[in-house]
Amino acid sequence: MSNxxxxxxxxxxxxxxxxxxxxxxxxxxxxxxxxxxPPVTESATPEAEPEPELVPPPRLPWGQTPNSLEVGADGAxxxxxxxxxxxxxxxxxxxxxxxxxxxxxxRSSRSGVLRSAPTEVVPPKPPAAGTAAAQxxxxxxxxxxxxxxxxxxxxxxxxxxxxxxxxxxATADYHxxxxxxxxxxxxxxxxxxxxxxxxxxxxxxxxxLFVYHWxxxxxxxxxxxxxxxxxxxxxxxDTLPQDTTKRxxxxxxxxxxxxxxxxxWVGYFPGSRWSxxxxxxxxxxxFGEVAAASNSPCSAMGNGLHGASDSGSAxxxxxxxxxxxxxxxxxxxxxxxxxxxxxxxxxxxxxxxxAC
Numbered sequence: 001m002s003n004x005x006x007x008x009x010x011x012x013x014x015x016x017x018x019x020x021x022x023x024x025x026x027x028x029x030x031x032x033x034x035x036x037x038p039p040v041t042e043s044a045t046p047e048a049e050p051e052p053e054l055v056p057p058p059r060l061p062w063g064q065t066p067n068s069l070e071v072g073a074d075g076a077x078x079x080x081x082x083x084x085x086x087x088x089x090x091x092x093x094x095x096x097x098x099x100x101x102x103x104x105x106x107r108s109s110r111s112g113v114l115r116s117a118p119t120e121v122v123p124p125k126p127p128a129a130g131t132a133a134a135q136x137x138x139x140x141x142x143x144x145x146x147x148x149x150x151x152x153x154x155x156x157x158x159x160x161x162x163x164x165x166x167x168x169x170a171t172a173d174y175h176x177x178x179x180x181x182x183x184x185x186x187x188x189x190x191x192x193x194x195x196x197x198x199x200x201x202x203x204x205x206x207x208x209l210f211v212y213h214w215x216x217x218x219x220x221x222x223x224x225x226x227x228x229x230x231x232x233x234x235x236x237x238d239t240l241p242q243d244t245t246k247r248x249x250x251x252x253x254x255x256x257x258x259x260x261x262x263x264x265w266v267g268y269f270p271g272s273r274w275s276x277x278x279x280x281x282x283x284x285x286x287f288g289e290v291a292a293a294s295n296s297p298c299s300a301m302g303n304g305l306h307g308a309s310d311s312g313s314a315x316x317x318x319x320x321x322x323x324x325x326x327x328x329x330x331x332x333x334x335x336x337x338x339x340x341x342x343x344x345x346x347x348x349x350x351x352x353x354x355a356c
Contacts, residue, residue: 069231081240101200113148121174145292150286155322158180162247178195187217187283191211210237257271
């Protein structure tokens, strides 16, 4: 486990104001004549104190008592994690936690979906990319493709089982991911957790844990922007084992939206991010998403198999609400290149190879 997992906060230093004493008069005066420094007074504008670190619910959203994850060596690949039966690994050889990253992110809500958006982000080429791939990076518009299960529901959170895969991400595209999103009724306040393959955010083509949130309809950033780390074993940005199934969830508790992965609480977004006005969901969505450079993406979603026709395709399953109604998802595809099959009110298959 990397020592850099949890940093310490530096204490604020208060400087005492001392009186101005002339050098000559001080040297010539007796000890009893040297004036004492004026008393230290409190600042008229004290610095705001950091929010206290919170304590998560005693049980994970799915009722399990938290247990420490089995983590791999810093920089271990998703394939190695799978082979060794491990749950996560810090990225990079030094195991430094991922920094917050600004990169495209889609959104699905009751009023519609974000179909496209301008971006100044250019996806990096993988090491083996050739000239033809580099020429495909001319676009400044990102197009979003979704396979979605959604339900209007007042809850304290939601969770689901996700098959974690390593789908092909085309050189010109931005990401391919799967997630659970807990939203306000109008879809403007959102907390998300899931896995993504995103070379902009993660620096490689492996699946990684990510968190994200929206405030008043404005996108924030990946893996930061106010997220408070809690676990000493797993952080947003960590590499996950490919071709496995893991639980992920979001729960509002004691003034914060907590993020859970597998057997641990990862951390939380303080409710103050939303002025403590976003404390329950009005809608829950689970979905696969591809962010691409065109409306005909060559990236795969899920594990690359067609959700509608292949029984081996990726799944989002056993979707559950915390203190909410019975789950009966409305499942649909919002893309011509990826498809879904609803297996029950709580489970569906999704994905596909894309247009290529």
